[in-house]
Amino acid sequence: MATVISFVNNKxxxxxxxxxxxxxxxxxxxxxxxxxxxxxxxxNLSTMLGLTPSEPNIGNLYSLKASQMPKIDAILEDMTLQTTLTNVHCITAPDSLCDADVTNERILAEVIQKSYAATHYDYIIIDNHPGISALQRASLHAAEYVFVPTELQQLAVNGLSVMYRLLTENFSFNRENIKIIPNKYRNVQRQEAFLTALKKMFPKSVTTAIPVDSILDIIVTEEKILLLDRYMSSKAVPYIIKMMTEIFTFKEKKLSGDLLVERNKHLAENARNRVQSRSSQ
Ligand SMILES: Nc1ncnc2c1ncn2[C@@H]1O[C@H](COP(=O)(O)OP(=O)(O)O)[C@@H](O)[C@H]1O
Ligand SMILES: [Mg+2]
Known part of the structure; x- marks a missing residue:
């Protein structure tokens, strides 16, 4: 069964x-x-995955009628696009999504449960816009895990308590299934203090902090894949790997080793393609 993860934060x-x-x-x-x-x-997620939003898309799911449910596999397949990575598919979002009339907040959960997606995919990852509106609630009803990236600033930390209460009380999430990921970490005393406070406030939920790293921004413009194209040059990568091993219980050496093998294959293929295109000129 697919593990469904929703990324939320009010900020x-x-x-x-x-x-x-x-x-x-x-x-x-x-x-x-x-x-x-x-x-x-x-x-932004569609863009980062190299895709331009197309029709049909996630917006069409929210206007789905009960009579269309028997055809859900075909509908879902129609809105699913292939990204540059063979194993990663994406359902894009339209500009108009914020106007979506979400009459059934459980629709996303139902679609996932009743379609091939539940068994075909190992992971379903849902990205949300800031806040908790009907759209985010729909993603939370579908999810088993919630990942909450946060910055280490007073207001962000205050907001997390509200978010945590909502997740545990209104959505009955298990504390172990809520992962707070401190991001854009700078090794300065003030942030270190926030990190310690966070760990105290939310034991079991706070992962390794991801350092601030301009490469995370640059790869978007370059249309590159961090873990294939910038594995060695990004100082955030080792922390991302550590954070993932804490969340998914992969072994750190195995995860970094497997990623490195694929990264080397990817770079070798790029080099081959460059030689081929030069020789055909
Ligand atoms: N660890 C990091 N170091 C440096 N820049 C980062 C880091 N994480 C995210 N960013 C940048 O911060 C900006 C906001 O990130 P984004 O993922 O779009 O936030 P959100 O989806 O929460 O609005 C983007 O420009 C992104 O490249
Ligand atoms: Mg975003």
Whole structure:
């Protein structure tokens, strides 16, 4: 059965989309089948995965009628696109998603449960826009895990308590299934203090912090894949790997080893393609 993960935070700019993309790609690179669902009208996840939003898309799911449910496999297949990574598929989001009339907040959960997606994919990763509106609630009803990237600032830390209460009380998430990922970490005393406070406030939930690293921003412009194209040059990569081993219980050496093998294959293929295109000129 697919493990469904929803990325949420009331705040924007904390790294929800960046980490959703990197984790989806990492899981795909090591051989898992991944469906990335862009549940944000800004469609940054679709863009980061190299896709332009197309029709049909996630918006069509929210206007689904009960009579269409028997055809759910065909509908889902129609809206699912292939990314540059064979194992990573994506459902894109339209600009108009914020106007979606979500009459049934459980629709995403129902679609996943009643379609081939539940068994075909190992992981389903849902990215959300900031806040908790009907769209995010729909993704939370579908999810077994919630990942909450956060920055280490006073206001962000205050907001997390509200979010945590909502997740545990209104959505009955297990504390172990809520993962708070400190992001854009700078090794300064103030942030270190916030990190210690976070770990105290949410025992079992806080992962290794991901350092601030401009390469995470640059790869978007370059249309590169962090764990294939910038594995060695990004100082965030070892921390991302450590964070993933804490969350998914992969062994750290095995995960970094498997990623490295695929990265080497990818770079070798790029080099071959460059030689071929030069010789055909
Ligand atoms: N660890 C990091 N170091 C440096 N920049 C980061 C890091 N994580 C995210 N960013 C950048 O911060 C910006 C906001 O990230 P994004 O993932 O879009 O946030 P959200 O989806 O929460 O709004 C992007 O420009 C992204 O490249
Ligand atoms: Mg985002």
């Amino acid at each position: 924007g700019g904390v790294g929800k989309t960046t980490l959703a993309c990197i984790i989806a790609q990492a899981l795909g690179i090591i051989g898992h089948k991944v469906l990335a669902i862009d549940n944000d009208g800004q469609h």
